[in-house]
Amino acid sequence: DQQVKQNSPSLSVQEGRISILNCDYTNSMFDYFLWYKKYPAEGPTFLISISSIKDKNEDGRFTVFLNKSAKHLSLHIVPSQPGDSAVYFCAASEPGNNRKLIWGLGTSLAVNP
Amino acid sequence: EPEVTQTPSHQVTQMGQEVILRCVPISNHLYFYWYRQILGQKVEFLVSFYNNEISEKSEIFDDQFSVERPDGSNFTLKIRSTKLEDSAMYFCANRQTNYGYTFGSGTRLTVV
Numbered sequence: 001d002q003q004v005k006q007n008s009p010s011l012s013v014q015e016g017r018i019s020i021l022n023c024d025y026t027n028s029m030f031d032y033f034l035w036y037k038k039y040p041a042e043g044p045t046f047l048i049s050i051s052s053i054k055d056k057n058e059d060g061r062f063t064v065f066l067n068k069s070a071k072h073l074s075l076h077i078v079p080s081q082p083g084d085s086a087v088y089f090c091a092a093s094e095p096g097n098n099r100k101l102i103w104g105l106g107t108s109l110a111v112n113p
Numbered sequence: 114e115p116e117v118t119q120t121p122s123h124q125v126t127q128m129g130q131e132v133i134l135r136c137v138p139i140s141n142h143l144y145f146y147w148y149r150q151i152l153g154q155k156v157e158f159l160v161s162f163y164n165n166e167i168s169e170k171s172e173i174f175d176d177q178f179s180v181e182r183p184d185g186s187n188f189t190l191k192i193r194s195t196k197l198e199d200s201a202m203y204f205c206a207n208r209q210t211n212y213g214y215t216f217g218s219g220t221r222l223t224v225v
Contacts, residue, residue: 034214041122041218041219042218043117043119043204043216043217043218043219044156044204044214044216045216046214046215049213089156091156097144097163097168098161098163098168098169099144099208100146100158100161100169101148101156101214102158103157105154105155106155
């Protein structure tokens with residue numbers, strides 16, 4: 001049951017360039033999407049989110065785009081920095097008080113100096 | 114910035130033994146969760162806890178699992194009789210009424 005898919009297990013980019021991480025979902029009931037960053041031996045850290053009523057949300061170097069018709073979202077990091085090297089998880093939740101998260105498998109980003 | 118604290122960071126236990134994973138949540142958060150990640154697999158929802166009771170649990174959260182907030186602060190996950198397949202990273206998470214979760218750094222459980 002892969003409701004949230006991150007089809008690229010890894011991505012390598014040069015410092016200063018744009019990193020684009022992709023995520024697809026199948027459940028049309030999802031109304032909130034989040035990106036988390038995770039370093040080894042640490043818990044996931046919230047990065048940025050987007051509601052399904054929007055198509056873009058920006059926070060500094062991070063921008064998330066949502067294409068509801070395609071059930072696709074992407075995270076853009078520009079410019080990429082070596083400290084951005086981590087595993088990035090896409091997660092989604094349905095409406096309701098509980099807000100449990102359904103996760104993708106993650107994409108390991110390596111930003112090379 | 115408020116943190117979620119999990120202990121221990123690593124627990125090794127023999128199959129069939131009981132383990133208790135502990136979490137000190139952020140004090141004014143209302144929703145509490147346990148998630149786990151088996152090596153190489155997705156992060157999976159286990160259980161959510163609100164108003165001192167379970168609000169939702171996954172199929173993984175069978176009778177071997179239980180959660181408690183025994184003293185109104187600590188939030189614990191107990192596995193009564195561990196199996197090899199319980200080996201995973203277990204993450205505690207909290208949430209206020211908005212959507213933002215705060216995760217702990219996790220407990221790595223190894224069942225041998």
